[in-house]
Amino acid sequence: xxxxxxxxxxxxxxxxxxxxxxxxxxxxxxxxxxxxxxxxxxxxxxxxxxxxxxxxxxxxxxxxxxxxxxxxxxxxxxxxxxxxxxxxxxxxxxxxxxxxxxxxxxxxxxxxxxxxxxxxxxxxxxxxxxxxxxxxxxxxxxxxxxxxxxxxxxxxxxxxxxxxxxxxxxxxxxxxxxxxxxxxxxxxxxxxxxxxxxxxxxxxxxxxxxxxxxxxxxxxxxxxxxxxxxxxxxxxxxxxxxxxxxxxxxxxxxxxxxxxxxxxxxxxxxxxxxxxxxxxxxxx
Amino acid sequence: xxxxxxxxxxxxxxxxxxxxxxxxxxxxxxxxxxxxxxxxxxxxxxxxxxxxxxxxxxxxxxxxxxxxxxxxxxxxxxxxxxxxxxxxxxxxxxxxxxxxxxxxxxxxxxxxxxxxxxxxxxxxxxxxxxxxxxxxxxxxxxxxxxxxxxxxxxxxxxxxxxxxxxxxxxxxxxxxxxxxxxxxxxxxxxxxxxxxxxxxxxxxxxxxxxxxxxxxxxxxxxxxxxxxxxxxxxxxxxxxxxxxxxxxxxxxxxxxxxxxxxxxxxxxxxxxxxxxxxxxxxxx
Numbered sequence: 001x002x003x004x005x006x007x008x009x010x011x012x013x014x015x016x017x018x019x020x021x022x023x024x025x026x027x028x029x030x031x032x033x034x035x036x037x038x039x040x041x042x043x044x045x046x047x048x049x050x051x052x053x054x055x056x057x058x059x060x061x062x063x064x065x066x067x068x069x070x071x072x073x074x075x076x077x078x079x080x081x082x083x084x085x086x087x088x089x090x091x092x093x094x095x096x097x098x099x100x101x102x103x104x105x106x107x108x109x110x111x112x113x114x115x116x117x118x119x120x121x122x123x124x125x126x127x128x129x130x131x132x133x134x135x136x137x138x139x140x141x142x143x144x145x146x147x148x149x150x151x152x153x154x155x156x157x158x159x160x161x162x163x164x165x166x167x168x169x170x171x172x173x174x175x176x177x178x179x180x181x182x183x184x185x186x187x188x189x190x191x192x193x194x195x196x197x198x199x200x201x202x203x204x205x206x207x208x209x210x211x212x213x214x215x216x217x218x219x220x221x222x223x224x225x226x227x228x229x230x231x232x233x234x235x236x237x238x239x240x241x242x243x244x245x246x247x248x249x250x251x252x253x254x255x256x257x258x259x260x261x262x263x264x265x266x267x268x269x270x271x272x273x274x275x276x277x278x279x280x281x282x283x284x
Numbered sequence: 285x286x287x288x289x290x291x292x293x294x295x296x297x298x299x300x301x302x303x304x305x306x307x308x309x310x311x312x313x314x315x316x317x318x319x320x321x322x323x324x325x326x327x328x329x330x331x332x333x334x335x336x337x338x339x340x341x342x343x344x345x346x347x348x349x350x351x352x353x354x355x356x357x358x359x360x361x362x363x364x365x366x367x368x369x370x371x372x373x374x375x376x377x378x379x380x381x382x383x384x385x386x387x388x389x390x391x392x393x394x395x396x397x398x399x400x401x402x403x404x405x406x407x408x409x410x411x412x413x414x415x416x417x418x419x420x421x422x423x424x425x426x427x428x429x430x431x432x433x434x435x436x437x438x439x440x441x442x443x444x445x446x447x448x449x450x451x452x453x454x455x456x457x458x459x460x461x462x463x464x465x466x467x468x469x470x471x472x473x474x475x476x477x478x479x480x481x482x483x484x485x486x487x488x489x490x491x492x493x494x495x496x497x498x499x500x501x502x503x504x505x506x507x508x509x510x511x512x513x514x515x516x517x518x519x520x521x522x523x524x525x526x527x528x529x530x531x532x533x534x535x536x537x538x539x540x541x542x543x544x545x546x547x548x549x550x551x552x553x554x555x556x557x558x559x560x561x562x563x564x565x566x567x568x
Contacts, residue, residue, distance in 0.1 A: 062566030070568040107565025114553055121542045137553055142563070158545055160444040160483055161554040184543075188482060191514055195479035198472060199444055230475055258405045259468075261442055269398055269421055270445040279426070281391025282346030284354040 001249065004146035006173070007036025007078075008207040008223040008243045010236050013045050013215075017057060020046045021068050024083070027242055032076045034244040038144055039076075040207040041083030042223075043154050043177040044096070049209075049217040051132045058086035058094045061110065066099060074105030079144045083177040083207065084153055086133075087112070093134040098151050098177055100142055108143070112136025113153035114162060127217075129155075139165035147172040147249055150202075154178035157192050157206075160199065167200040167262065172252055176206040185220020190232070198230035201256050203247040211238035228255045285533065288430035290457070291320025291362075292491040292507040292527045294520050297329050297499075301341060304330045305352050308367070311526055316360045318528040322428055323360075324491040325367030326507075327438050327461040328380070333493075333501040335416045342370035342378045345394065350383060358389030363428045367461040367491065368437055370417075371396070377418040382435050382461055384426055392427070396420025397437035398446060411501075423449035431456040431533055434486075438462035441476050441490075444483065451484040451546065456536055460490040469504025474516070482514035485540050487531040495522035512539045 009027030013020055024041055031039045043049070046065060047057035059065050065085055073080035080101040087097035087110075096113035114136045116129040139162055141150045150166030150173070157176055166174055174196065180189045189206070197204040204226045209219040221238035225245045234245040256262060293311030297304055308325055315323045327333070330349060331341035343349050349369055357364035364385040371381035371394075380397035398420045400413040423446055425434045434450030434457070441460055450458055458480065464473045473490070481488040488510045493503040505522035509529045518529040540546060 066566070067568065074568070101568075105568040107563070107568070109563045110565075114550055115548055118548070119543060135550070138556065139553070155548075158483065159549060161448075161549065164445075165554065165556075188514060191475065191479055191482065195475055198475065199442065230472060259403060264399055264402070264439075265443060265445065266398055266419070266421075269423070270449065272422065272449075279391070279393045281394075282350070284351065284358070284385075284389040284391070 002146060003246050003248055004037040004144065005035045005244050005246045006205045006225055007031025007034065007039040008205060008225070008236070009039060009041050010208060010210050010221060010223040010241050010243070011042065011045060012212060012240050013042070013048065013209045015048050017046055017065070021065065025072050028072050028076050028078065028080065030242045031244055032078050034242065036078060036244050037146060038079040038081065038149070040081040040175045040205055041177060042207045042209040043084045043179045045083040045209060046085045048215065049179055051129060054086040054094050054132045058088040060088050061099070069099060070101050070105040070107065073101035073103060077103045079103055081151055081175045081177070084113070094132055095136060096129065096133055096153055098153055100151060102145065109140055109151070111140035111151040111153060113156060114138070115155045115159055117155040139169065141166050141169040141171050149173040149175060151175045154180070157196065160196070163196050163200045167202060171202055172249060173203045173205065173247060176204065178206050179208050179217070180220045182218050182220055185222060189220055189222055190224065193224050193226045194230040194232065197226045197228055199261070201228040201252065201261060203227060203252065210240040228252045286430060287530050287532055288321040288428065289319045289528050289530045290489045290509055291315025291318065291323040292489060292509070292520070293323060293325050294492060294494050294505060294507040294525050294527070295326065295329060296494045296496060296524050297326070297332065299332050301330055301349070305349065309356050312356050312360050312362065312364065314526045315528055316362050318526065320362060320528050321430060322363040322365065324365040324459045324489055325461060326491050326493040327368045327463045328370070329367040329493060330369045332499065333463055335413060338370040338378050338416045342372040344372050345383070353383060354385050354389040354391065357385035357387060361387045363387055365435055365459045365461070368397070378416055379420060380413065380417055380437055382437055384435060386429065393424055393435070395424035395435040395437060397440060399439045399443055401439040423453065425450055425453040425455050433457040433459060435459045438464070441480065444480070447480050447484045451486060455486055456533060457487045457489065457531060460488065462490050463492050463501070464504045466502050466504060469506060473504055473506055474508065477508050477510045478514040478516065481510045481512055483545070485512040485536065485545060487511060487536065494524040512536045
C-alpha cells in the first residue's frame with residue numbers, strides 16, 4: 001500500500017470565522033500541492049482560544065463550518081483531520097471537537113476532547129475549558145484509506161492511556177490538533193510527541209496555530225511529525241507554514257517486529273490493582 | 285521533611301562477583317561521602333549481562349550477596365536500591381531482581397523485572413532474557429523514610445502502565461537499575477526518563493553500568509536523574525562515576541497542584557475497551 005504524505009497547516013487564527021475558514025482552505029490547497037494525502041488543521045482554528053468565545057462560535061455537527069470543511073476535503077481530494085471547532089449538541093453542551101472527512105467529503109469520524117485543560121494556579125494564572133466545554137468520552141480511530149489513524153486533541157496528549165486505546169484499535173498514525181502555550185510548549189511538546197510515538201510504535205502528527213504574540217492565548221506553534229522510533233521527521237518554527245512528510249508504514253511494521261513492545265505488555269500485571277503488599281525480608 | 289539526595293553508582297562490571305561487590309561498596313561509600321541518602325546501583329552489577337551467566341551467578345534472597353548488600357547499607361547508614369542480581373527461588377526459577385534495604389540493613393522490598401527483554405531480529409541480533417529468566421508479576425513501591433519510591437528494571441521503563449501502578453501506590457521517586465545498549469541508549473534512554481517523570485509527576489533516577497567496549501554487552505551508561513517537569517537534573521557520560529543530586533519534594537507537590545495531571549485522568553474512559561463504534565455522519 002502507498003505510504004501517505006501527512007500535511008500540517010500551521011495557520012494564523014483570528015476572531016473572524018469566515019477568514020479562518022479561508023486560511024484553512026488556502027493551507028489545505030498548499031499542502032495538497034506539496035503532495036499531502038492526509039491534512040491536519042490546528043485546534044480551535046476557527047475562533048480565538050478563549051473559553052467565553054466557544055459558545056459564540058459553536059456550531060452543530062453538519063452545520064455551515066462542517067459543510068465547508070467537507071467541501072474542502074472533496075475539492076482537494078484529500079483526507080481531512082479538520083482541527084477542532086466548538087461543537088454544539090442538541091442539549092446545549094459544547095465540545096472541543098475534531099471532525100474527520102474522507103477524500104469524497106464524507107464524515108468518517110469525530111473526536112471530542114476527552115481531557116479538558118483546567119488549571120488554576122496560586123499565582124493567578126487561570127484557564128478552565130470546563131467553564132464552557134463538556135468532555136468527550138471515548139478514543140477515536142478511523143480508516144484513512146492508507147492506514148488506520150487515531151485522533152486526540154491537545155491536552156489529551158498527556159494521558160498515555162488514551163494512546164493505548166487507539167493503538168489497541170489499530171492506530172498506526174495519531175493526529176493531534178493542539179495548541180500548547182509558551183510555558184508547556186518549550187518544556188513538553190516535542191518530548192510528548194516523540195515518546196507517545198515510541199511507546200505505541202505509531203507515527204505522530206501534531207498541528208498547532210501559528211504564534212500570535214498579541215493574541216489572548218499565545219500558541220507555541222512548532223507543528224511536528226515524529227516516527228515510531230521517536231525521531232523527529234519534520235517540524236515548523238512559530239510562524240505560519242505548511243509541513244508535508246511521507247510516513248513509511250513498512251518501517252513501522254519492521255519496528256513492531258524487531259522490538260515487539262506492544263506484544264510484551266503484561267495486562268495480567270496491570271490489571272492487578274490490589275493494595276500494596278507487605279514485604280517479608282530474610283533477617284540481615 | 286528533608287529533601288533526600290539520590291546517589292547513582294555507575295560502576296564497571298566484570299566476571300568476578302567479589303570484585304563487583306567491592307566496586308559497589310566503594311561506589312556507595314563515595315556517594316554517601318558526597319551526601320547521598322538513597323543510593324542506586326546498576327542492573328546486573330554482579331555479573332556480565334549474558335543470559336547464560338545468570339544461572340551461574342544466581343543466589344537466593346538472603347544469600348551471601350544479599351547479606352553483603354545489607355551490610356553495605358547498614359555500615360553507610362544509607363537506603364540502598366541494590367541494582368539487580370540473578371535471584372534463585374526455591375523452585376529453580378531465576379529472576380532479574382532488585383533488592384532494597386533501609387539504612388539499618390533491613391530488606392524493605394524487592395522488584396523482579398516484569399518485562400523481559402526478548403528480541404530476535406531478522407538480521408541476526410538475538411537476545412532473550414527469557415532463555416534463563418522468569419518474569420516478576422507485580423509493581424514495587426516502598427517507603428524510603430524521605431519519600432515513597434518505586435523501582436522497576438531496565439526494559440520495564442518502556443511500559444507506561446507499570447508507572448501508573450507505582451504512582452497510584454504513592455511513588456514520588458522511581459529508581460531504575462538499567463543497562464540500555466548502544467542502539468537503544470542514544471535513541472531512547474533520556475527520552476523515556478524525562479517523559480515517565482513528566483507523565484507521572486515523579487522524580488526518576490536511572491543507574492547503568494559504565495561502558496566497557498570490550499564486554500559482551502555494551503552498556504550505554506549515562507546514568508540520569510530527572511524531575512517531575514521532565515528536566516534533566518544530572519547525567520553522567522559513559523565512564524565510571526558517581527552522580528549525587530538533591531530532589532525537591534516541595535517542587536513535586538507544587539507541580540502536582542498546578543498541573544493536576546494525575547487528577548485529570550479519565551479511568552471511566554480508559555476502562556471502556558469496547559469494539560470500535562460505527563460513526564454516523566450527517567450528509568455532506
